[in-house]
Amino acid sequence: xxxxxxxxGGSCDSIGECRASIRxxxxxxxxELELAQALTGxxxxxxxxxxxxxxxxxxxxxxxxxxxxxARVSRADADLALEEWREVLTDRWPGLTSSDxxxxxxxxxxxxTRVVHRHGAEAALLLYPDEEAARQLYRELEEEGFGFVEATxxxxxxxxxxxxxxxxxxxxxxxxxxxxxxxxxxAYVSTVLTIDPAGAAKEPDR
Numbered sequence: 358x359x360x361x362x363x364x365x366g367g368s369c370d371s372i373g374e375c376r377a378s379i380r381x382x383x384x385x386x387x388x389e390l391e392l393a394q395a396l397t398g399x400x401x402x403x404x405x406x407x408x409x410x411x412x413x414x415x416x417x418x419x420x421x422x423x424x425x426x427x428a429r430v431s432r433a434d435a436d437l438a439l440e441e442w443r444e445v446l447t448d449r450w451p452g453l454t455s456s457d458x459x460x461x462x463x464x465x466x467x468x469x470t471r472v473v474h475r476h477g478a479e480a481a482l483l484l485y486p487d488e489e490a491a492r493q494l495y496r497e498l499e500e501e502g503f504g505f506v507e508a509t510x511x512x513x514x515x516x517x518x519x520x521x522x523x524x525x526x527x528x529x530x531x532x533x534x535x536x537x538x539x540x541x542x543x544a545y546v547s548t549v550l551t552i553d554p555a556g557a558a559k560e561p562d563r
Contacts, residue, residue, distance in 0.1 A: 358395050359404065359416070363424040368415040372396065375414060431539055438536040442525050450517065461521050468522050473540050 361378045362369060369375040372392050379385050379392075396414065399405040404420045407413070416424070439462065446461065447453055486492075525533060 358392065358399060358414075359420065359424065362405065362414065362416045363421070363428070367421050368413055370411070370413050372412075372414065434532050434535045434539070437532040438525075438530070441530050441532060442521075445524060446521055449520075461518065464518055465522055465525060468526075469537075469540065472526070 358375060358379075361375055361382060364382060365374075365378055369378065372389050376387060376389055376392055379387060396405065396407070400407060404417055406415050406417055408415070442465070443458055443462075446458065450457075526537070529537060
């Protein structure tokens, strides 16, 4: 709820609009009663407010400022992580053009997407081994593989891509670790809630 309000500029006209935005952004389908219960807790904690006139839901000013500050830090980490990676690549291959770097960055994004999805699927499979939805999600990722790789690439191009992509994952800088931690944690939460939307309300085992 807080994330979708932040993504919507700080407010939603109704719980129904919040629900639709959550479905669009993350593919999670909650009913309005579940969201109303979450909203009650947020109102009690003073994190959001609700207009008596039109029912609009708005982030409290302090919470909006906190989320905006967090988003700025996350964007700065992402920018720094990519800039450090580009510097490593241009040091290793001084002749890289801007087009080469853009292509490698597209491939890095494609690789990270697959890593993130697999991380989330594996977490869901461990938590819900008997759920067919979890098993199906994992099978789909296995079948998808690494189809973004161009089969017609030259050997040099393939070797350069492999070194560049896995440099980011195997030897991350501090900024890259923070960036990876953020995206992997997001994948875990969104995937688990996709398999079991009620999971957020469950008490942990320990």
